[in-house]
Amino acid sequence: MTWLKDKISSPSKLNKSSQFDWDWVLVWVLRIMAAITGAIVLLIVIFLILESLPFLQVKGIGPFFTDQRWNPTEGLYNFTPMLWGTLLATMGSVVVATPLGIISALFCQYYAPVAIGNLYRRLIELLAGIPSVVYGFWGLVVLVPLINRLHPPGASLLAGIIILTIMILPTIALVADASFGKVPQEYLLGATSLGLSKWGTICNVVFPAAKSGLFTGVILTVGRAIGETMAVLMVCGNVVETPSSIFDPIRTLTANIALEMAYALGNHRSALFVSGLALMAIIVLLAVAAEVITVTSSPVTKNS
Amino acid sequence: MTVTNLDNLQATTQESVLMRTEQLSLSYGKKIAFEDVSIAINQSKITALVGPSGCGKSSFLSCLNRLTDLIDNCRVTGRIFLEKWDVMNRQIDTIALRRRVGHIFQKPNPFPLDLWKNFAFPLKEHGVKNRQEIDLIVERVLKDVGLWHEVKDRLKDSALALSGGQQQRLCIARALALEPEVLLMDEPCSALDPISSGVVEDLIASLRQKYAVLVVTHNLAQAKRIADYVGVFWVRDNRGKLIEFGEAKQVFESPQHDLTAAYISGHRG
Amino acid sequence: MKQEIIKSPISTILVWLVAVLVTGTFAWILGDIIFHGVGGISWEFLTTAPEDAGRSGGIGPILVSTGLILAVAMGVSVPLGVGTAILLAEFTSATNWFGRFVRRSLDILAGVPSIVFGLFGNAFFAKTLGLGFSILSGGLTLACMVLPILIRSAEEGLRGVPDELRLGAAALGLSRTATLFHLLLPAAIPGLLVGLVLGIGRAIAETAALVFTSGYVARMPQSLLDSGRSLSIHIFDLSMNISGGDTNAYGSALVLVILFLMINATAAWLAHQSSSKYNDSYQFR
Numbered sequence: 041m042t043w044l045k046d047k048i049s050s051p052s053k054l055n056k057s058s059q060f061d062w063d064w065v066l067v068w069v070l071r072i073m074a075a076i077t078g079a080i081v082l083l084i085v086i087f088l089i090l091e092s093l094p095f096l097q098v099k100g101i102g103p104f105f106t107d108q109r110w111n112p113t114e115g116l117y118n119f120t121p122m123l124w125g126t127l128l129a130t131m132g133s134v135v136v137a138t139p140l141g142i143i144s145a146l147f148c149q150y151y152a153p154v155a156i157g158n159l160y161r162r163l164i165e166l167l168a169g170i171p172s173v174v175y176g177f178w179g180l181v182v183l184v185p186l187i188n189r190l191h192p193p194g195a196s197l198l199a200g201i202i203i204l205t206i207m208i209l210p211t212i213a214l215v216a217d218a219s220f221g222k223v224p225q226e227y228l229l230g231a232t233s234l235g236l237s238k239w240g241t242i243c244n245v246v247f248p249a250a251k252s253g254l255f256t257g258v259i260l261t262v263g264r265a266i267g268e269t270m271a272v273l274m275v276c277g278n279v280v281e282t283p284s285s286i287f288d289p290i291r292t293l294t295a296n297i298a299l300e301m302a303y304a305l306g307n308h309r310s311a312l313f314v315s316g317l318a319l320m321a322i323i324v325l326l327a328v329a330a331e332v333i334t335v336t337s338s339p340v341t342k343n344s
Numbered sequence: 345m346t347v348t349n350l351d352n353l354q355a356t357t358q359e360s361v362l363m364r365t366e367q368l369s370l371s372y373g374k375k376i377a378f379e380d381v382s383i384a385i386n387q388s389k390i391t392a393l394v395g396p397s398g399c400g401k402s403s404f405l406s407c408l409n410r411l412t413d414l415i416d417n418c419r420v421t422g423r424i425f426l427e428k429w430d431v432m433n434r435q436i437d438t439i440a441l442r443r444r445v446g447h448i449f450q451k452p453n454p455f456p457l458d459l460w461k462n463f464a465f466p467l468k469e470h471g472v473k474n475r476q477e478i479d480l481i482v483e484r485v486l487k488d489v490g491l492w493h494e495v496k497d498r499l500k501d502s503a504l505a506l507s508g509g510q511q512q513r514l515c516i517a518r519a520l521a522l523e524p525e526v527l528l529m530d531e532p533c534s535a536l537d538p539i540s541s542g543v544v545e546d547l548i549a550s551l552r553q554k555y556a557v558l559v560v561t562h563n564l565a566q567a568k569r570i571a572d573y574v575g576v577f578w579v580r581d582n583r584g585k586l587i588e589f590g591e592a593k594q595v596f597e598s599p600q601h602d603l604t605a606a607y608i609s610g611h612r613g
Numbered sequence: 614m615k616q617e618i619i620k621s622p623i624s625t626i627l628v629w630l631v632a633v634l635v636t637g638t639f640a641w642i643l644g645d646i647i648f649h650g651v652g653g654i655s656w657e658f659l660t661t662a663p664e665d666a667g668r669s670g671g672i673g674p675i676l677v678s679t680g681l682i683l684a685v686a687m688g689v690s691v692p693l694g695v696g697t698a699i700l701l702a703e704f705t706s707a708t709n710w711f712g713r714f715v716r717r718s719l720d721i722l723a724g725v726p727s728i729v730f731g732l733f734g735n736a737f738f739a740k741t742l743g744l745g746f747s748i749l750s751g752g753l754t755l756a757c758m759v760l761p762i763l764i765r766s767a768e769e770g771l772r773g774v775p776d777e778l779r780l781g782a783a784a785l786g787l788s789r790t791a792t793l794f795h796l797l798l799p800a801a802i803p804g805l806l807v808g809l810v811l812g813i814g815r816a817i818a819e820t821a822a823l824v825f826t827s828g829y830v831a832r833m834p835q836s837l838l839d840s841g842r843s844l845s846i847h848i849f850d851l852s853m854n855i856s857g858g859d860t861n862a863y864g865s866a867l868v869l870v871i872l873f874l875m876i877n878a879t880a881a882w883l884a885h886q887s888s889s890k891y892n893d894s895y896q897f898r
């Protein structure tokens with residue numbers, strides 16, 4: 041049997057041989073790949089800044105708030121109507137979608153029979169991924185004419201809020217569903233054995249325990265709503281004006297970029313990148329906020 | 345209280361010590377799993393480790409072939425020698441080390457490949473590329489563990505289709521195929537039914553001729569039957585210690601430590 | 614107590630109402646698209662080129678462009694994503710600074726609005742790298758975008774492989790490279806495929822990131838450096854800029870929805886496969 045001993049790269053010595061170390065190569069190849077992946081975010085920020093700089097260096101941030109209106113061909117760069125547009129559409133949709141999403145999650149977890157609950161969850165998962173252009177298209181051909189009958193012109197803040205609500209509801213519902221799923225079963229049993237009703241249990245036990253998850257979900261959703269472009273662009277009318285009623289058309293920051301990038305040059309292009317940079321900053325801030333909530337609240341949920 | 349570890353160590357060094365540890369300690373993060381374990385593993389002998397659950401026996405085994413490298417936040421101090429080689433040294437080729445120190449786990453862990461590939465894959469990685477040679481080795485080690493007649497017609501079937509006892513013997517055979525010098529066995533019979541367990545036990549006893557075997561077992565009767573040396577682990581201050589180590593006969597018949605005495609006579613310490 | 618007993622049924626009714634409302638709305642959306650779109654779909658529609666700015670004709674070149682954009686996106690992001698996932702899952706501890714940096718930036722990347730990806734793709738791929746408005750620019754932009762999804766599922770797939778395999782392989786003196794390629798990756802393949810399919814789903818749904826990277830040109834692309842119009846952009850353009858394009862827009866939207874549903878069904882099936890694979894074989898402890 042000694043014949044095998046020679047065949048197997050038999051190390052009578054245990055010193056690292058000078059043999060080529062594939063593990064080392066592998067790890068470094070993987071590290072380079074991961075470094076590229078990790079660098080993408082930095083690259084995005086860097087390029088947004090680079091493209092924004094021409095504007096910011098010459099004019100600063102002032103014009104975005106003090107110019108008379110948004111008219112890049114005349115050199116006027118007031119962003120405020122678009123900021124209002126984004127803010128109102130986002131707030132409106134988050135305010136409507138949050139309760140609906142949370143109730144949807146409650147339905148899955150506590151109200152529906154298991155089979156229906158699972159089916160509903162699959163439906164919501166599906167809806168979270170449906171192309172936004174499909175929602176936008178439906179909004180354009182079905183929703184806008186409906187609103188138009190109610191109050192012309194139809195393409196309006198209201199249409200934007202409705203479409204955004206439909207689009208972000210699944211996200212909230214999924215995050216809420218996940219955080220309800222993490223509430224320990226004993227809590228529920230304990231509450232039920234105290235004679236609390238289902239709704240009472242949900243208010244007094246489930247919500248407090250799932251609080252941080254819900255917050256994180258809402259924050260993620262805000263990011264999604266702010267960033268949504270195509271669907272909003274298709275239903276909101278895109279008039280650059282601060283809306284005075286919910287039936288007025290609006291233009292959001294994202295829609296503005298999508299509409300004008302194709303032909304924007306010089307300062308105009310640079311100004312659009314500034315708005316992109318602002319969007320990016322908001323997203324990072326939201327991510328930090330979500331992180332802070334998760335970190336600060338996790339010990340509480342553990343103890344309670 | 346500290347037992348005569350070193351005396352025992354000296355007693356055993358007179359024979360052919362293949363592997364030994366000196367003041368070996370291991371901690372997972374802040375939790376110390378075991379502390380100050382000095383032990384010798386002899387050529388052609390079976391050394392058994394016994395002790396209550398959670399006292400660090402499995403952890404101790406994984407130090408000996410540096411499997412601890414794979415575990416996050418795990419820190420090992422002390423010294424381990426294989427012959428004259430310092431196993432803890434960073435310069436050590438862990439691949440060569442693990443080839444020389446085989447490890448059988450408590451739970452059988454065949455690869456999710458067919459039976460033949462379970463042998464061929466490690467053998468090829470260690471430089472045996474010739475098909476005929478691999479076939480010969482497979483047949484030999486499967487015969488060694490008494491599995492050949494059960495599986496010789498199903499070498500192309502998934503190894504996961506075997507019974508638990510067969511899987512464990514497959515794992516032992518797989519380790520043997522690499523011709524290790526030391527075999528670490530972590531409760532190799534605990535997941536098996538009494539009959540398979542008996543088969544594996546006989547197998548371990550027969551391995552004595554060719555290998556230095558270190559076997560962890562919860563089965564004191566088994567240790568008594570097969571072991572030449574016995575080490576007793578115990579949990580004290582929430583960390584594992586080796587409270588007794590010596591020749592099996594002496595440990596079982598005149599234990600030096602009260603806890604050992606209580607443990608082997610079936611009382612709780 | 615008394616109050617709650619009275620409240621309870623109302624809350625139940627409310628919850629069911631919301632569920633019905635949500636389901637109804639989505640049924641409405643899908644039903645509308647299927648109802649209006651199904652008449653427009655035919656083999657001819659799928660294979661011929663658009664005519665009259667898309668009002669008539671089909672979507673052949675658009676499907677080709679979409680396929681090419683997806684191929685570029687997945688061709689670049691899959692190796693990069695799988696490599697990163699392997700590093701994160703197999704070679705970095707939870708506390709390692711580099712691993713944490715990569716994870717953190719992926720978290721942010723996952724939240725970046727698609728229009729910002731569009732800006733970046735335009736500035737970096739189209740302008741700085743000189744790829745212009747092309748399938749390549751669009752595909753690369755989408756590659757950046759789907760990386761987080763891809764990496765997350767690939768990592769989950771790898772983490773689903775039981776540690777026994779890693780320890781067992783290491784104990785036999787197998788190198789990590791050999792372990793990875795012979796044991797871990799084959800075992801993680803269902804998870805990797807789920808990631809791939811979800812990535813395709815995300816990429817095919819994307820519009821905003823493509824508007825100024827891959828462009829609008831509806832002709833059959835001759836090379837990856839040609840501009841190519843994706844299906845989603847086609848729908849957008851027909852419905853917004855072309856009056857009388859609604860019929861074909863409906864047809865295209867239905868094609869997109871069907872593709873999307875097929876992709877999702879595949880992902881669900883694969884996920885089911887991967888979850889059942891190991892739990893059966895390593896049951897006893």
Ligand SMILES: Nc1ncnc2c1ncn2[C@@H]1O[C@H](COP(=O)(O)OP(=O)(O)OP(=O)(O)O)[C@@H](O)[C@H]1O
Binds near residue numbers: 372398403
């Ligand atoms: N990977 C790990 N991370 C953290 N702690 C661990 C890890 N593995 C083991 N431990 C802890 O180390 C201690 C010793 O564990 P070990 O598995 O070595 O015990 P054991 O003697 O083999 O027990 P058993 O007889 O039940 O197999 C235990 O308290 C265990 O909780």
Ligand SMILES: [Mg+2]
Binds near residue numbers: 402403450530
């Ligand atoms: Mg153990």
